[in-house]
Amino acid sequence: MANAMLQQTVGGTLQLLSNSRTHCNVGNRSVRLLPKGFKLEVEFSKRGIYSSGKRKFNVIQASTSQTSVVGPLLAPSSSDTVDSHMKSNEVALILIRHGESLWNEKNLFTGCADVPLTNKGVEEAIEAGHRISNIPVDMIYTSSLIRAQMTAMLAMTRHRRKKVPIILHNEDERARAWSKIYSEDTIEQSIPVITSWKLNERMYGELQGLNKQETADKFGHEKVHEWRRSYDIPPPNGESLEMCAERAVAYFRDNIEPQLLSGKNILISAHGNSLRSIIMYLDKLTSQEVITLELSTGIPMLYIFKEGKFIRRGSPVAPTEAGVYAYTRRLAQYRQKLDDMLT
Numbered sequence: 001m002a003n004a005m006l007q008q009t010v011g012g013t014l015q016l017l018s019n020s021r022t023h024c025n026v027g028n029r030s031v032r033l034l035p036k037g038f039k040l041e042v043e044f045s046k047r048g049i050y051s052s053g054k055r056k057f058n059v060i061q062a063s064t065s066q067t068s069v070v071g072p073l074l075a076p077s078s079s080d081t082v083d084s085h086m087k088s089n090e091v092a093l094i095l096i097r098h099g100e101s102l103w104n105e106k107n108l109f110t111g112c113a114d115v116p117l118t119n120k121g122v123e124e125a126i127e128a129g130h131r132i133s134n135i136p137v138d139m140i141y142t143s144s145l146i147r148a149q150m151t152a153m154l155a156m157t158r159h160r161r162k163k164v165p166i167i168l169h170n171e172d173e174r175a176r177a178w179s180k181i182y183s184e185d186t187i188e189q190s191i192p193v194i195t196s197w198k199l200n201e202r203m204y205g206e207l208q209g210l211n212k213q214e215t216a217d218k219f220g221h222e223k224v225h226e227w228r229r230s231y232d233i234p235p236p237n238g239e240s241l242e243m244c245a246e247r248a249v250a251y252f253r254d255n256i257e258p259q260l261l262s263g264k265n266i267l268i269s270a271h272g273n274s275l276r277s278i279i280m281y282l283d284k285l286t287s288q289e290v291i292t293l294e295l296s297t298g299i300p301m302l303y304i305f306k307e308g309k310f311i312r313r314g315s316p317v318a319p320t321e322a323g324v325y326a327y328t329r330r331l332a333q334y335r336q337k338l339d340d341m342l343t
């Protein structure tokens with residue numbers, strides 16, 4: 001097909017293997033220099049002349065949908081990416097509790113106090129990043145607290161796809177306008193990070209800042225255990241797990257689930273209790289079962305979302321075949337594409 005003008009119809013796709021570094025144009029738009037040996041799948045969803053190196057494709061028959069080019073190095077910001085593509089009806093959902101914070105270290109009730117990570121927490125976040133380095137991530141959700149945001153950002157520094165996580169500022173019109181990015185290419189190489197207080201840790205009320213051991217000594221171990229691990233008994237002026245679940249699960253259902261349904265692979269970096277609430281929803285745990293659920297800091301948990309169901313895959317132990325990628329063919333294929341792209 002070299003040098004020939006090929007006729008394609010709208011809606012068709014074509015796999016191209018570049019035999020030299022190739023500049024690919026989609027319509028009038030220059031897309032990217034492709035590395036040698038890179039496989040590119042072009043989806044012709046818009047009429048126009050397409051070219052890849054010396055190859056030209058005339059796409060006939062109009063369509064209102066957007067043109068998209070699909071490839072590991074070429075993921076556009078739309079939902080049509082290899083990382084998130086609807087061709088497969090399964091996507092990855094990764095949950096990470098933040099790494100150790102300075103108040104975890106000091107054994108203080110933290111709740112919504114905004115405390116950063118310790119050195120150990122930083123290392124845990126980086127290790128979490130290694131474990132998920134071959135799992136596709138198209139969008140990141142974090143709480144509004146720095147320990148969850150640090151964890152997500154540090155973890156993503158290890159990701160092999162090397163997209164840049166960028167926090168979206170949607171708080172008002174000006175924040176949106178002032179953080180706008182004007183290069184489509186740069187947007188394509190970014191991962192939107194959405195922050196919400198609704199994913200915050202359970203608000204611990206008058207226990208925030210108190211030492212857990214001293215509080216147990218003062219009020220009795222049983223009482224403190226009830227505050228910390230019962231389902232519906234709130235600590236003084238704070239949230240019970242049930243109250244925390246109301247806002248965290250509602251946020252998950254209203255905002256995150258629609259993204260999963262549209263084919264996005266998602267990472268959520270949040271907190272012990274906001275994640276326990278979400279896991280209760282995903283795993284359909286009873287209020288009795290959730291009270292025994294404990295989450296360690298910095299350990300990623302993988303779910304596959306398929307046909308409207310959440311399938312728990314546990315924690316990736318290491319970025320190896322045995323550790324994670326044997327789980328689904330799609331994850332194995334994604335890793336293979338990263339290998340092809342990066343070797």
Ligand SMILES: O=C(O)[C@@H](CO)OP(=O)(O)O
Nearest residue numbers: 108109110111201228272
């Ligand atoms: O202090 C907190 O905010 C939480 C999580 O660290 O503590 P607990 O173990 O009681 O859920």
